[in-house]
Amino acid sequence: MQKRPLIFFSMLVLSILLLLGLSACNGEQNSQNDNNKKKDATVTVNKNLNAKNVQSPPVFVNNRDSNTVQIIDSATRNIIKRVKVGKHPTYVQVTPDGNYAYVVNSGSADVSIINTKSYEVVKNIPVGKSPKGVNFTTDGKFAYVINEGEDSVTVIDVPKMKIITVIKTGRFPHNGISSPDSSEFYVTNTASNSISVIDTESQSVTDTIEGVKDFPHNITITPNGKTLWVTLTKSNAIGIVDVKTRKMTETIPVGKGHHVIDLTNDGKFAYVANIGDDTVTVIDAESKKVLKSIQVGKGPHGIAITPDNKEVYIPVTEENKLVVIDTKTNKAVQTIKTDAFPFFTATIGSRGTAYFIKKSMEERHHSHEMESDKHDDTQPESAKTLVISSPLLKTDKSYTYTFNSIGEYVIHCAPHPYMTMKINVKDGKKMREQTVEIKNYTYTPETLEIASGTKVKWINKDTVMHNVVIEK
Template identity: 25%
Template sequence: MTRLSIAALALLLVTSEAARADSVLVLNSEEASYSILSRSTRTEVTRLPVGREPHHLILSPDGKEVLIGSTATNELLSLDIKTGERKRVVKDILDPYHLGFSPDGKWFVTAAYRLDHVDIYHADGFRLAGRIFIDGLPSHIAFDTQSKTVFVTLQQSGRLAAFDLATQTLKWNVPVGNAPAGVVMLPDDKRLLVALTGEDGIVQIDPRDGSVKGSLQTGKGAHNFFPKGDGRHYFLSNRVEGVVSLIDTKDELKVVGSVRIPGGPDCMDITPDGRELWVTQRFLRRVAIVDVETLKVVGNIHVGKSPHGVFMLKSTATVTAGAPVRAASTAGEIK
């Protein structure tokens, strides 16, 4: 092999790597496929089959894999963080609708939305530690920063439940409002925010006992959160209203900006440079790209049917111990 061809091959590998690092994954939940999008060209590069009814995805604690919950086939599908290619399948994970790792990386939790249970696994080897059956459609999950408690919204019964990770037992289960979905723990570890899809805003919860400490009107069908990355601001999708709100959580909660995103906006992720917010538009089969600074839609990309989870592939993703809370909807916090 000549030096020239070796150089060409090396260049190809480097550019290929760069191109893949530039990619974004989107789960087409009603198509059993995932789209790989290019951030730079804002196009769909390819669409590949994956399980059945994939909804959410999460970065592994070592930062090397992205795990997709394939709800109807009871398994996790692992993709390479750099290339987006399939690596392995983790079987016997029942109905992994929403999923997350505790901040210390020791626990892996899934909300089995249709089967009405919350599963707590030892993250090392995905060994089931405890399965807690609970009525009401377990929907979204969040952890405290100490990795002691996992919080789960129960969309049908309008409640929020807290489970002790070490003992896999229920700590409390309280009503919070109509159809709670997205839940996020703020960095101070003292406030939980819960989005109420059956109402027009969010509530602030005391994680110690689940008591409601405040509320904020954002828009009809408040659904899911995504951190802006400054530890203070959070994006919130309002599905019925067709709006993404920007919420300031410092001191008193307030809406400091919004952008119209029609088509049932749902999951979000931010580009590594923090400049763009990518939002799945479930009904329009598209992903909207929002300029974070101006809060204007600057692009759209066509994807498959009912796009749900979205994730930025990163070539150098790493996870540090004690990193912020991460669950499927907030995977982007791990940079």
């Protein structure tokens, strides 16, 4: 009499286990079928990301005028450490696996590599003149450092921390982004109004996207790799570039000044820092509509979105602070004090390094045997001598210089070196003072012919700061 309930219970348990097993098998089969369907192009979170770092990623802030990088715990928003780097650190990016931060020192023309566990500089690598942007292929194999001052890109083997080649680009390149499958790397050429397309296997420019007006500056890419989002300095807009057709298809108006952009890792929203009007523009990436403009303080430059898409970090250059934006409310929720002139920021997964595309085709095999001293054979321009560099000029401020020596002078702006003009000084009677207006990232007039002893005054009419660098 007592055995019957026991037998019934045993049969019930076996039935449940059998059903669970069948369900698991079906689930596994469905999963395999789904994987097969998506095998050609699957966008996934980068498998190399450190899980602990993704949950509370450290935020790296470059402080240009104090030659430091501050590392901030995004969970507590406390400063973990302050690291001394090279001269005038501008751009920074974290490797796709989260193990290193590459800090570009524009003043000393090198890259400081910081270990993200010890927060120590483990290596300094010399690169080209006036380096600016840095980014990685999403597989983590290569770093590309953009040398704005010599129209080139330095390619670094990330595992070996060694330079493998230098690639010539268009005029005044500024920043770059990898395709999600790591096959191509795109570089903005500000003065050429173009984007250089680098094949990462041959490490050579295989195509140039023309007509990216005006003054393409910073850049990112959608998670599916189909469109590039490019900041257009002179037209105060974001240019949308179709990767397949190699054409800019539309523009989205944003705030004033040169801009920095980042997309959320799900590709739904873009955040744009506008240094000229102290705002951050929020864009719906699908509709291409501006959702909001957020006031953050004077001179926002740089932007980084956390891997969970919950927070946006904005350095505010003229107020020495880092602003934290909550992406749910799109409101600034906290400010963190920084060192002098916080110029740029990065965290794990920011600017396109958090996703990559798996392809069904055989994986590309990159050659690491290129000689480290490989350079372009193009002869360099004759060296110019620095005469003087003015302080940064705020709106309506001016700088005056007297040209006493005969000769040809080239003028440019240190923060925006694609801005240039020429002055030819000849012998003759001193002329009245000449005025040059700085507006819309242009010197007007762009050429002057004057007699020795003549004064030239530059007046900044832009909403961003410029300066006057005189070379002969």
